[in-house]
Amino acid sequence: MGHFIENPRSSCALGGALAFVSSIDRAIPVLHAGPGCGLQATAGQLGQSGGKSFGYVGGQGTPSTNMFEREIIFGGVERLRETIAGTLEIMDGDLIFVLTGCTADIIGDDVESVIEEFKAQGVNIVHTETAGFKGDSYYGYNAVVQSIADQLTEVVPKDAKLVNLFGIVPAQDIFWEGNFEEIIRILNKLGLKVNSFCKEQQGLKEIKNSAGAAINIMLSPWLGQEFLATYKEKYDIDTFRYPGLPVGPTATTDFIRKLAKQLGLDNVLVEKVIAEEENYVYSYLEKIIGSFTRYRFSIVGDTNTVLGLTRFLVNDFGRIPLVAVITDQVPEEHRNTIERELTSLEYARPPKVVFENDKWKISELIKEYKDDVAFILGSDYEKEIGKKLDALTVVVSFPTTEKLIINRGYAGYRGCLTFIEDLYDNN
Amino acid sequence: MSINLELATAGTRESRLGSITGYNGNLQDLVQQSHCGSLADRQRCFSQSSTCCSGCALGQLSGIRDVAIINHAPSGCTATAAGVDVLNAQLAVKRGVSNSTVYVGTDLNEQDTVFGAIGSLKEIVLETYRRYRPKAIFIGTSCVSGIIGEDVDSVVEELRNEVPVPVAAVHCEGFKTKIWASGFDASDHAILTSLVKPPKQKRNIINFKNFYESARDQIFELFANFGVEPLFLYQNSTVEELAGLSEALATVCICGTLGTYLGNGLEEKYGVPYVRTINPLGVVGFETWLREIGKVIGKEVEVEQYITKERAQYMSKIDEIKKELQGFRAVLGMGPGYTFEVARVLQELGIEVVWAAAWHYDKKHDNGQVPPALDHLLRNSPNNFKLSVADQQNYEILNILNTYKPDIYFSRHPGTTIWAIKQGVPALCVNDEYMIFGYKGTLNFAQSILDTIRNRSFEKNLAARTKLPYTDWWYQQDNAALLKEKK
Numbered sequence: 054m055g056h057f058i059e060n061p062r063s064s065c066a067l068g069g070a071l072a073f074v075s076s077i078d079r080a081i082p083v084l085h086a087g088p089g090c091g092l093q094a095t096a097g098q099l100g101q102s103g104g105k106s107f108g109y110v111g112g113q114g115t116p117s118t119n120m121f122e123r124e125i126i127f128g129g130v131e132r133l134r135e136t137i138a139g140t141l142e143i144m145d146g147d148l149i150f151v152l153t154g155c156t157a158d159i160i161g162d163d164v165e166s167v168i169e170e171f172k173a174q175g176v177n178i179v180h181t182e183t184a185g186f187k188g189d190s191y192y193g194y195n196a197v198v199q200s201i202a203d204q205l206t207e208v209v210p211k212d213a214k215l216v217n218l219f220g221i222v223p224a225q226d227i228f229w230e231g232n233f234e235e236i237i238r239i240l241n242k243l244g245l246k247v248n249s250f251c252k253e254q255q256g257l258k259e260i261k262n263s264a265g266a267a268i269n270i271m272l273s274p275w276l277g278q279e280f281l282a283t284y285k286e287k288y289d290i291d292t293f294r295y296p297g298l299p300v301g302p303t304a305t306t307d308f309i310r311k312l313a314k315q316l317g318l319d320n321v322l323v324e325k326v327i328a329e330e331e332n333y334v335y336s337y338l339e340k341i342i343g344s345f346t347r348y349r350f351s352i353v354g355d356t357n358t359v360l361g362l363t364r365f366l367v368n369d370f371g372r373i374p375l376v377a378v379i380t381d382q383v384p385e386e387h388r389n390t391i392e393r394e395l396t397s398l399e400y401a402r403p404p405k406v407v408f409e410n411d412k413w414k415i416s417e418l419i420k421e422y423k424d425d426v427a428f429i430l431g432s433d434y435e436k437e438i439g440k441k442l443d444a445l446t447v448v449v450s451f452p453t454t455e456k457l458i459i460n461r462g463y464a465g466y467r468g469c470l471t472f473i474e475d476l477y478d479n480n
Numbered sequence: 481m482s483i484n485l486e487l488a489t490a491g492t493r494e495s496r497l498g499s500i501t502g503y504n505g506n507l508q509d510l511v512q513q514s515h516c517g518s519l520a521d522r523q524r525c526f527s528q529s530s531t532c533c534s535g536c537a538l539g540q541l542s543g544i545r546d547v548a549i550i551n552h553a554p555s556g557c558t559a560t561a562a563g564v565d566v567l568n569a570q571l572a573v574k575r576g577v578s579n580s581t582v583y584v585g586t587d588l589n590e591q592d593t594v595f596g597a598i599g600s601l602k603e604i605v606l607e608t609y610r611r612y613r614p615k616a617i618f619i620g621t622s623c624v625s626g627i628i629g630e631d632v633d634s635v636v637e638e639l640r641n642e643v644p645v646p647v648a649a650v651h652c653e654g655f656k657t658k659i660w661a662s663g664f665d666a667s668d669h670a671i672l673t674s675l676v677k678p679p680k681q682k683r684n685i686i687n688f689k690n691f692y693e694s695a696r697d698q699i700f701e702l703f704a705n706f707g708v709e710p711l712f713l714y715q716n717s718t719v720e721e722l723a724g725l726s727e728a729l730a731t732v733c734i735c736g737t738l739g740t741y742l743g744n745g746l747e748e749k750y751g752v753p754y755v756r757t758i759n760p761l762g763v764v765g766f767e768t769w770l771r772e773i774g775k776v777i778g779k780e781v782e783v784e785q786y787i788t789k790e791r792a793q794y795m796s797k798i799d800e801i802k803k804e805l806q807g808f809r810a811v812l813g814m815g816p817g818y819t820f821e822v823a824r825v826l827q828e829l830g831i832e833v834v835w836a837a838a839w840h841y842d843k844k845h846d847n848g849q850v851p852p853a854l855d856h857l858l859r860n861s862p863n864n865f866k867l868s869v870a871d872q873q874n875y876e877i878l879n880i881l882n883t884y885k886p887d888i889y890f891s892r893h894p895g896t897t898i899w900a901i902k903q904g905v906p907a908l909c910v911n912d913e914y915m916i917f918g919y920k921g922t923l924n925f926a927q928s929i930l931d932t933i934r935n936r937s938f939e940k941n942l943a944a945r946t947k948l949p950y951t952d953w954w955y956q957q958d959n960a961a962l963l964k965e966k967k
Contacts, residue, residue: 059584059608060565065556081949087623087654088871089532090556095895096535097559110949112895113874117529121655125627139526139962143875143954155554155624156655159593185554186589186624413611433562437569452562 060412060434062380062451063225066183067154068094069190070197072224074150075111076251081146084117085133086154091115102224103458116140120156129162137171147257148177158184179204190225195277201260202283209265217248217263220272227451231462239465242326264288272298273357275387296394297360301369301469302331330466337470347371351419353378353431354450356391365469367398374404375422378415447476482846483745488633490669492657497842499659503869504960510867511858514843514850523964530871532654536663538620543715545579548614552601553622558585575716582612588624602635609643615719616646618670626653648674659840665741671722672745679726684708687725689733689742695914705786706779726750730776734913736851737817744846758852761916762825794919801926806830813837813877814892820853825916829926833865834884841869874899879959881905887933904943908932
């Protein structure tokens with residue numbers, strides 16, 4: 054049987070790319086795609102990521118060639134040229150991302166030559182192939198950064214205090230804004246400047262600067278292999294890879310120490326920051342001791358969320374994981390790393406680790422532990438099985454249309470407190 | 481007649497109804513051109529993201545209880561499944577029923593675009609049936625399945641011998657039509673050709689085509705005065721109920737754009753009268769609609785009694801609030817089933833419509849007539865207001881808002897409301913299709929307008945801090961500047 058997507062847990066390449074580009078300040082996405090792609094991708098990605106909308110340009114405002122029968126039969130290159138020309142007149146921005154959808158990529162429009170024409174006129178413009186049939190939102194995220202590394206950057210002077218931060222995928226991580234803010238706050242406190250491209254109104258300038266960064270921080274065990282290699286090759290930037298989101302004092306301190314070592318940061322400062330931050334968290338943890346019980350849980354979500362929250366619940370909060378289901382399409386070669394990470398914590402007993410994204414199969418897996426499970430961490434989808442098993446279900450992963458998420462996040466020191474609040478705020 | 485239930489597809493609105501997405505002019509010109517047949521579509525040399533018919537088609541069908549939707553498409557086209565799940569669950573709880581509908585995608589990937597995936601489509605349908613035992617199965621097509629030439633109709637034929645429930649193809653390739661409402665017709669076509677059975681008896685039921693039955697209780701109460709019951713379509717309806725659509729006394733709808741295919745189809749094939757008046761929004765619309773229903777079901781006296789009673793309760797209050805609304809100026813941007821109806825209601829309330837934009841325009845409905853709202857406006861509108869047809873072209877709307885600086889902007893799609901607010905224009909999203917229904921709805925609506933216009937603090941503060949992505953140059957152009965001349 055072919056792929057059976059029952060209730061997908063990401064949008065397509067175009068959806069992931071559009072959400073990312075929409076979060077870059079003064080960047081204009083131009084879709085060379087079907088008429089519904091912009092809205093489907095916005096509704097399917099941002100719309101299911103905690104009820105927020107796009108930033109500077111997105112949704113109905115996204116320029117699009119809206120390919121109909123005529124373009125599919127006769128080719129859409131002329132329509133694309135016209136749409137980019139119109140964009141330059143009407144839309145006020147610093148750079149253009151042409152994102153191609155399924156239709157354009159199947160009929161094989163020569164997009165590159167159109168892009169070259171505009172580049173020759175001095176327009177900051179890049180092309181990213183983001184046909185939905187090529188992959189999911191993570192594929193789209195990787196593809197956008199790849200085109201940034203390939204097409205938008207060139208050698209700039211090195212800045213030893215500048216880092217690029219990757220791995221938090223906008224609108225795919227439902228807490229992406231809050232997670233970014235906390236990690237950036239911690240890195241700033243260590244004396245580092247952070248390029249995120251999509252927070253603090255960052256845009257073209259930071260994209261250009263990224264070629265001069267001291268290091269690329271990648272908060273994922275598997276994302277970005279290719280674009281990180283490009284940064285290394287073109288600009289000699291090393292990668293500091295941390296497996297998943299650091300959540301809670303143990304992981305965040307571990308993250309800081311390892312990063313500080315690789316960057317050669319001042320140890321006195323590093324330890325001072327760690328002490329302050331840990332004191333802050335534990336000053337609250339000691340006050341909620343009344344709520345502490347050693348509950349068992351099952352967790353469903355993308356790699357970053359599952360790693361981040363499981364590590365915190367186990368290493369810092371003494372909970373017992375039963376089954377950890379990872380829903381993003383992690384390439385085979387990275388699955389061992391993730392499994393190892395998840396089974397080598399401070400365990401009373403390690404969880405069963407499963408890579409699966411079919412809702413029905415996931416529900417069957419959760420059911421296997423129905424006599425033990427006290428709460429389920431997952432997406433909107435897991436509410437159904439949670440209800441059946443009478444287990445508390447907390448939404449921590451994509452997709453969710455039930456929850457409004459503005460700037461809360463679970464990453465870092467402070468995020469773990471927000472997470473505990475959400476854990477106990479069930480209604 | 482334009483509806484042909486012998487064909488596999490409903491066809492596009494462009495070919496069936498002469499529908500367009502590009503026009504800029506005024507009310508009189510549009511209606512006159514619709515009548516004399518000279519109305520032609522105008523292209524744009526720049527466009528923003530629109531919507532496709534697939535969302536409308538599968539969105540309608542996925543509200544039916546206990547069915548399976550199988551979207552033969554790449555993953556992104558099925559990405560809104562979570563929203564469907566949540567919506568179905570919430571709306572079922574509200575009704576006190578359960579809905580086990582599943583929404584599945586076939587995740588067409590790069591290999592499939594080369595080798596095809598018709599075999600795996602069939603397996604996925606069979607597996608879905610094994611898992612969930614749905615009461616009907618709808619298979620949607622997509623841009624990709626259309627371009628690579630997947631023969632979905634043949635699979636459907638085969639499956640009909642293998643699963644004991646109705647199976648239908650829903651032809652909704654996004655690139656086939658500029659009119660996303662063609663998707664409503666595709667869903668109706670699937671219902672008419674695969675679920676509806678010939679009548680065995682007449683029942684005291686009125687088919688009520690709507691979106692989310694939010695005024696369900698109110699309409700049950702209303703129709704009880706005339707000894708009939710509404711059957712709301714399609715959200716929360718069952719396969720059994722849909723089989724009996726042919727036995728109803730009449731079909732009515734909340735939105736002419738939504739209802740034309742099913743209403744006319746049921747009338748043509750089974751003689752179920754389709755009530756085609758202006759819509760039951762505002763006082764004039766509600767009374768016109770109700771009187772026509774009374775005529776069709778032979779309850780004119782009861783309808784008049786009801787109208788007299790309700791008028792006594794509401795009209796003085798409506799007249800009172802109208803005084804406060806005089807002189808306000810409005811711009812609207814909605815689907816055509818609402819734009820022209822809401823424009824009429826605004827005029828009833830004493831508000832000046834300065835510009836009405838419709839996301840598409842059907843120059844006739846499936847009965848061959850110009851939509852009733854247009855003829856009504858032509859006869860009754862105090863001004864020949866400006867009018868454009870644009871498939872949610874945001875840049876045109878923001879230009880219009882900047883030029884005409886209305887007191888309020890009305891939309892029905894929340895995304896377009898955001899942009900108006902960012903530009904500092906108070907906006908009211910007529911999201912709930914029953915927001916202006918009947919006397920009570922009209923009164924509430926008038927109050928909401930007043931509330932929106934009188935408290936502009938959010939719009940003012942947000943706009944002062946927001947930079948919109950449009951150039952000054954654009955705001956200085958005519959909003960039709962990028963519309964090409966007719967060919």
